[in-house]
Amino acid sequence: MSAAPATAPAAVVFDIGRVLIEWRPEAVYDAAIGRERRERFFAEVPIEAMNLEVDRGADLSASVEALAAEYPDWAGPIRMWCDRWAEMVTPDIPASAHLLRALRARGVPVFALTNFGVDTFGIAQGMYPVLTEFDRAFVSGRLRQVKPDAEIYETLERETGLSGAELLFTDDRPENIDAAAARGWRTHLFESPEGLGGRLVAEGLLQPADLP
Template sequence: MTEIRHIVFDIGKVLVHYDPELPFRRIIPDHRRRAWFLSEVCSHDWNVEQDRGRSWIEAEDELIARFPDEADNIRAFRRHWTEMVPYAYDNSVAILHEQLDAGRDVTMLTNFASDTFREAQDMYPFLKASRGVTVSGDIRIIKPDPAIYAHHTREFGLDPAATLFIDDSEKNVDAARAFGWQAVQFEDVEQLRQDISKFYNSTK
C-alpha cells in the first residue's frame, strides 16, 4: 500500500451536522406536511443544484413557479439555513486538528453552495484551518462526479494513491476509490480514528 501523504475531509455530516428539517419543525409543525414539503418541494434533488452552483434566486423562482402557495416556505429554506448546521462534531474536529498538528497535509472537499459555505466558515473557523477547500458550488461540479476528484487532485498537487479521503456517503467513497484515491466511509469518530491509524500503520 502506498504511503498516505494527503488527507481529504468531507464536511457535512463528518465535521458539521446538517439537517434541513430543524428549522422546518417550527415553520411547518405538521409532520406529514413537513415531510411532503422536504421531499417534494425543497427536496434533496432541488437543493443539490445549489451545491452545483445554481443561484438561490433562480432556485427559488423555479420552485415558486411550480408551487406558488409555498412561496414563503420556499424562501424560508435559504433564510433559515444557518439553523440547519447547528453544531460541529467536536470529536471529528479534534481528529482534524490532530492531523494538522502532526504536520500532515490536510485539505477538504465538499458539496456546498458557495455562499452558504462562506457563512459556515464564519460559524466554524476550523473550516479555514486546512491547506485549502474545493467547494462544489465554486466549480459547478458535485461529488460523486469523477471530475471533482480530478480537480481537487490538480488544484492541490495530490498523489492519488497517497491520498486518504473521508466522506459519510458510500457513493462518494466508491467514486473516490474508482478515481484512484484511498477512501473510508465515516460512520463514527472511533471508527475514523481506527481507519486513519490503520492506513498510517500499514505503510510504515
C-alpha cells in the same frame, strides 16, 4: 494494534456535511411545520434538486425565489431553506475538528472536498472556524462540479499533485466514497469520529494519544 501501512497516505480529504458539521434540514422543518407536512413538502417540491444546483454554483436566494414562484402553495417552507439555512448546519462535530487539527499538527495536509454553495460556504466558515483551516478547500459551487461526478475528483488530483493511494478520503455518502475508490483513493465511510480516528491511527497518520 495492527502495524501501520508501509506507506501512509500523503494527505487526508474531508467531506464537510455530516462529517465536520451537521446537515439537518429535516430537523429544522420538523420543528417548524411538523414531520407529516415536512414529508409532504419534500415529496412534492424538488427542494433537494434545487439545492444540488446551488451546490453547482447557482445563487441560493434567486433559486429559492424561483422555486417559490413555481410552487406558490409551498412558498413559505421553500423560503425557509434560505431564511433558516444556518440552523440546518448546526451543531458542529467537535471530535471531527479535533482530528483535523491533530493531523495538521503532525504536518499532514488536509483538504476539503465538499458539495457546498458559494455563499453558504462563506456563512458556514464564519460559524465554524475549523472550515477555514484546510490547506485547500475544493468547494463544488466555486468549481461548478459536484460529487460524485469524476470531474471534481480529477480537479483535486490535478491541483494537489496527489492521486490514488496518496489520498485518504472520508465522506458520509457511499456514492461519493465509491467514486473516490474507483480512482484508487483510500476511503473511509464516515459514521462517527471514533471510527475515523481509528482509521487514521491504523494508517499511521495519528497516534492513539492524538485522539479526542
